[in-house]
Amino acid sequence: MVKLPISDKTRNIQSQAIESNGVDEATLEKKRTPYHFLLLIVCAALGAGLWMGQEEDSTSSIIVLDQDGNVELSPERKAKLARELDEIDNAEQYALIAAVNGHFPCFSCMDGSTTIFLKKGEVWKYGVTRKGEQIRYPAGNFGAMDLYYVPQFKGDYAACLKEEKRKIYYYPTLPEALMRSVELIRPPGNKTDS
Amino acid sequence: MTIANGILPQDRQIYISGRIWHDILPKVDFSPFLYALHDSINLSDFGKGLQRYYFSFILMPEGEQINLPYAHYDAERRIADVAVSVPYGDYEEKTTNRILMLENAYLQGIDRLAALNIPEFDVKAFYQNVKEVFAAEGWYGKWLD
Structure with missing residues (x-):
């Protein structure tokens, strides 16, 4: 039976409990021990599971030999790489446009306002996304509600990032921005210049 | 369901969005759907x-790889999120009445809800109720500003 060490603080508390409840130390020890033993079993099981998991990973190889004996990436790794390269090549720059007249969050209002009134069709934000990132916008929430997601440019990721940056910088020159009494350095939904 | 001064409340039951290719954006306005359904539909009437x-119209040209249809249901939060494609070429060429195409897409979305097997929710009754909204003469124009 394993006896775990008890700190002085714990021992003092237990002594007080013994005095106030009339419970002797031997009885307390009997009550304490099964829980410690159970904890030990759980820890051992977790450790075994981790060890087995590591053993499993090390046996599934990331490299294989082709028919000529040359070292190659495993088919699974090749497929994952191809998928990720495809995602980088298939990106789009988009605008989030107000679907209705309403108040939208403002992250670039220099007068400290946290919301801004946008008319239907006005830009709230520019952004970039890649193939496979649809999950970024669950439940139609693009960071605010009542917005249309409007892809404006398609290309590889770098080209889309440049397009996004150009649009963010030139936002103050848009007719809708020029008509506003408050100047915005970038669209209300863009927190930074990228 | 109240719409004060033409402004929809932030917190409501039905949300509509779109993934719309920029070229066709000037020919698109889903806002009457937002207003009409908010005004006429109470989801708790169906369970x-x-x-x-949340519903999204997808209006993207053929060959689109990023903005694809989907249907999800979160049982814990009791939220459904569906996106349906509208035939881009037909919409652009106006081969069919555009509002009718959008109505059909929205109803298709409710069909996809049925496939999600949402517990304690009468999808058929919801579908019927929405169909009645769309059947009202001039419903779309009534909500256009």
């Missing part, structure tokens, strides 16, 4: 299973 319904 407790659905508290919020």
Whole structure:
């Protein structure tokens, strides 16, 4: 039976409990021990599971030999790489446009306002996304509600990032921005210049 | 369901959005759907299973790889999120009445809800109720500003 060490603080508390409840130390020890033993079993099981998991990973190889004996990436790794390269090549720059007249969050209002009134069709934000990132916008929430997601440019990721940056910088020159009494350095939904 | 001064409340039951290719954006306005459905539909009339319904129209040219249809249901939060494609070429060429195409897409979305097997929610009754909204003469124009 394993006896775990008890700190002085714990021992003092237990002594007080013994005095106030009339419970002797031997009885307390009997009550304490099964829980410690159970904890030990759980820890051992977790450790075994981790060890087995590591053993499993090390046996599934990331490299294989082709028919000529040359070292190659495993088919699974090749497929994952191809998928990720495809995602980088298939990106789009988009605008989030107000679907209705309403108040939208403002992250670039220099007068400290946290919301801004946008008319239907006005830009709230520019952004970039890649193939496979649809999950970024669950439940139609693009960071605010009542917005249309409007892809404006398609290309590889770098080209889309440049397009996004150009649009963010030139936002103050848009007719809708020029008509506003408050100047915005970038669209209300863009927190930074990228 | 109240719409004060033409402004929809932030917290409501039905949300509509779109993934719309920029070229066709000038020919698109889903806002009457937002207003009409908010005004006429109460999801709790059909059961407790659905508290919020997010729907997106997808209007993207053929060959689109990023903005694809989907249907999800979150049982814990009782939220459904569905996106349906509208035939881009037909919409652009106006081969069919555009509002009718959008109505059909929205109803298709409700069909996809049925496939999600949402518990304690009468999808058929919801579908019927929405169909009645769309059947009202001039419903779309009434909500256009």
